[in-house]
Amino acid sequence: MYEDKTLICKECGEEFIFTAGEQEFYAEKGFENEPQRCKPCRDARKHAARAGREKYEAVCATCGGIATVLFKPREDRPVYCSECFAKMKESEEAKLEEAQSEEAQLEEAQSEEAQSEEAQLEEAQLEEAQSEEA
Numbered sequence: 001m002y003e004d005k006t007l008i009c010k011e012c013g014e015e016f017i018f019t020a021g022e023q024e025f026y027a028e029k030g031f032e033n034e035p036q037r038c039k040p041c042r043d044a045r046k047h048a049a050r051a052g053r054e055k056y057e058a059v060c061a062t063c064g065g066i067a068t069v070l071f072k073p074r075e076d077r078p079v080y081c082s083e084c085f086a087k088m089k090e091s092e093e094a095k096l097e098e099a100q101s102e103e104a105q106l107e108e109a110q111s112e113e114a115q116s117e118e119a120q121l122e123e124a125q126l127e128e129a130q131s132e133e134a
């Protein structure tokens, strides 16, 4: 029923496998979101949380500034400072949110409401204008 899926880790940008077994587990638990991070990053975060946030310093691949990260930087992987990472995350999250249809649908419903309100307002203004003319 489930098939292994390749996801991109939000933390290190690396691909990881969301296995069929994990998907089943997530479904059982009623988790709606797929994991955002690969196993090493999840472990690193857990570890960091336990160890009072162990941090690593590296050079930001984008701006060359000091990047403080919660996972051990790897030489073959770019590391970003929190600013650059936030910027990247923003654009990534924009895409992600679009995919999360529930939110999108809610927004759509809201904008439809707003549009009909606008239309009503316009109508009211039109009527007002007409009655002024008359």
Ligand SMILES: [Zn+2]
Pocket (backbone or CB within 6 Å): 009, 010, 011, 012, 013, 014, 037, 038, 039, 040, 041, 042
């Ligand atoms: Zn990762």
Ligand SMILES: [Zn+2]
Pocket (backbone or CB within 6 Å): 060, 061, 062, 063, 064, 065, 080, 081, 082, 083, 084, 085
């Ligand atoms: Zn940077």
